[in-house]
Amino acid sequence: xxxxxxKSEERxxxxxxxxxxIGRGESMRRTVIISxxxxxxxxxxxxFALGADSRLDIVLAVMPGAGCDISLAVILExxxxxxxxxxxxxxxxxxxxNISVELFHKVPHCVSRQLFKGIAGGSSKIGxxxxxxxxxxxxxxxxxxxxxxxLLSETAIVNTKPxxxxxxxxxxxxxxxxxxxxxxxxxxxxxxxxxxMEDAKALQMISFLSPVASAxxxxxxxxxxxxxxxxxxxxx
Amino acid sequence: MDGPSEPExxxxxKPGNLIIDAMNDIxxxxxxxxxxxEDKEILKGIDLTxxxxxxxxxxxxxxxxxSTLSAVLAGREQFTVTDGSVTFLGQDLLAMSPEERSxxxxxxxxxxxxxxxxxxxxxxxxxxxxxxxxAKGLEELKAGDFLKLMREKxxxxxxxxxxxxxxxxxxxxxxxxxxxxxxxxAMLDPVLSILDETDSGLDVDALRIVAGGVNSLHTPDxxxxxxxxxxxxxxxIVPDIVHVLKDGRIVKTAGRELVAQIEDKGYDSL
Numbered sequence: 001x002x003x004x005x006x007k008s009e010e011r012x013x014x015x016x017x018x019x020x021x022i023g024r025g026e027s028m029r030r031t032v033i034i035s036x037x038x039x040x041x042x043x044x045x046x047x048f049a050l051g052a053d054s055r056l057d058i059v060l061a062v063m064p065g066a067g068c069d070i071s072l073a074v075i076l077e078x079x080x081x082x083x084x085x086x087x088x089x090x091x092x093x094x095x096x097x098n099i100s101v102e103l104f105h106k107v108p109h110c111v112s113r114q115l116f117k118g119i120a121g122g123s124s125k126i127g128x129x130x131x132x133x134x135x136x137x138x139x140x141x142x143x144x145x146x147x148x149x150x151l152l153s154e155t156a157i158v159n160t161k162p163x164x165x166x167x168x169x170x171x172x173x174x175x176x177x178x179x180x181x182x183x184x185x186x187x188x189x190x191x192x193x194x195x196x197m198e199d200a201k202a203l204q205m206i207s208f209l210s211p212v213a214s215a216x217x218x219x220x221x222x223x224x225x226x227x228x229x230x231x232x233x234x235x236x
Numbered sequence: 237m238d239g240p241s242e243p244e245x246x247x248x249x250k251p252g253n254l255i256i257d258a259m260n261d262i263x264x265x266x267x268x269x270x271x272x273x274e275d276k277e278i279l280k281g282i283d284l285t286x287x288x289x290x291x292x293x294x295x296x297x298x299x300x301x302x303s304t305l306s307a308v309l310a311g312r313e314q315f316t317v318t319d320g321s322v323t324f325l326g327q328d329l330l331a332m333s334p335e336e337r338s339x340x341x342x343x344x345x346x347x348x349x350x351x352x353x354x355x356x357x358x359x360x361x362x363x364x365x366x367x368x369x370x371a372k373g374l375e376e377l378k379a380g381d382f383l384k385l386m387r388e389k390x391x392x393x394x395x396x397x398x399x400x401x402x403x404x405x406x407x408x409x410x411x412x413x414x415x416x417x418x419x420x421x422a423m424l425d426p427v428l429s430i431l432d433e434t435d436s437g438l439d440v441d442a443l444r445i446v447a448g449g450v451n452s453l454h455t456p457d458x459x460x461x462x463x464x465x466x467x468x469x470x471x472x473i474v475p476d477i478v479h480v481l482k483d484g485r486i487v488k489t490a491g492r493e494l495v496a497q498i499e500d501k502g503y504d505s506l
Contacts, residue, residue, distance in 0.1 A: 186351075188313075188334060189349070189350035190352070190364075191333065191334035191335045192311070192338055193360070193361075193420060194339050194364050194367045194371070195360075195364050196335050196367060197333070199363055199367065203352075203355050207352070207353065207354025207355045
């Protein structure tokens with residue numbers, strides 16, 4: 001039908017049956033905060049199917065003390081559709097966070113952007129699986145995926161697995177995954193200006209995570225999340 | 237004003253301090269300082285005394301230990317101090333963390349200022365200034381007062397106001413990075429400024445701005461250490477005392493006439 005592997009084709013068919021459809025020209029925004037005293041992410045549909053010129057924006061935030069196992073799929077099936085999926089996780093303890101995102105580009109001229117960033121400390125365990133599938137017909141696709149992680153402890157584990165499956169030849173696609181530590185040169189520079197080690201680390205973590213929160217269009221919602229991030233990293 | 241004016245004393249002690257004593261003029265005293273990195277000894281016994289009002293130049297060939305000395309004074313942890321002492325305003329500087337040294341009034345202008353993606357100059361400086369105030373038991377500056385102070389100090393080093401929103405040093409030219417260093421110095425108002433190769437990567441116009449900034453921040457209560465390889469910067473920031481550092485030791489100390497001699501005959505002649 002749209003020339004992808006048999007396995008991906010089967011997966012797509014299974015997902016499409018239960019997908020929440022976003023019609024032509026419509027847009028949907030969802031911000032999902034997962035924390036010990038709020039949601040678990042259950043309210044998020046497992047699959048969205050995007051019609052022509054529609055738009056989906058999802059921001060996911062997993063706060064300290066919360067775990068999650070989220071599988072999200074987005075099918076871009078109408079030309080001109082756009083999906084922006086971003087997420088952050090702050091895991092200082094024994095959290096288990098699994099996030100899987102599958103992006104199916106079925107038709108030409110669609111755009112998808114994924115940005116996931118997280119901090120893993122304590123003995124937390126993070127799994128990120130991201131797959132972009134671009135069908136042969138889906139020329140002029142733009143699909144980007146990034147997953148960046150900061151490890152705060154020797155015992156935290158991050159497993160990141162970005163995958164691209166591209167059958168079209170005129171597309172712009174990229175993916176990047178990194179796992180690193182807080183930069184010590186930056187810390188020394190800040191401390192030499194009188195910024196305490198604690199504040200320096202907090203500034204680093206806030207600046208690392210804030211691009212995800214900035215994706216939230218609603219000002220109040222965005223500010224609330226930025227405040228929650230600041231409070232959370234200051235407790236680390 | 238009525239009555240006779242008081243004579244100017246360049247190293248006048250603070251009010252309340254009635255005893256004029258040469259010891260009170262000492263800001264920094266380095267004795268027998270030795271430091272290593274990964275078991276390689278870089279500083280092999282440095283002695284240096286800096287008094288209020290003085291500008292010292294430390295010159296020397298590449299690899300002499302100039303930047304190591306500045307890093308050790310600022311508290312960089314890669315270097316291990318193996319011997320000697322450093323006293324700053326009567327306190328043991330080596331026992332202090334980098335941030336405590338900053339609060340006490342030590343400022344290092346970096347040879348290679350560090351880029352901090354995602355952190356704006358405003359946010360960075362606000363955190364720094366308020367940390368200093370907190371250390372002094374003062375309340376945080378009001379947002380309006382802070383912005384006013386920042387605008388004033390940015391203008392002082394001819395930094396455009398839009399830089400306040402830029403990420404710290406990210407995408408800055410060499411000259412912009414060094415001006416940003418002097419801007420930070422103006423904001424934090426240190427007692428002892430250490431300028432590590434502040435001239436590197438600067439064209440003549442930027443050099444003038446940076447040197448002009450340093451000169452106008454200098455007062456009889458303060459001191460500066462200017463670390464440089466070349467004479468150029470010292471044409472603009474004129475030192476009182478010049479030291480030559482070679483292979484981890486100060487091999488010569490003299491007045492500013494030494495600068496010309498080095499420029500003329502090189503370090504090998506010493």
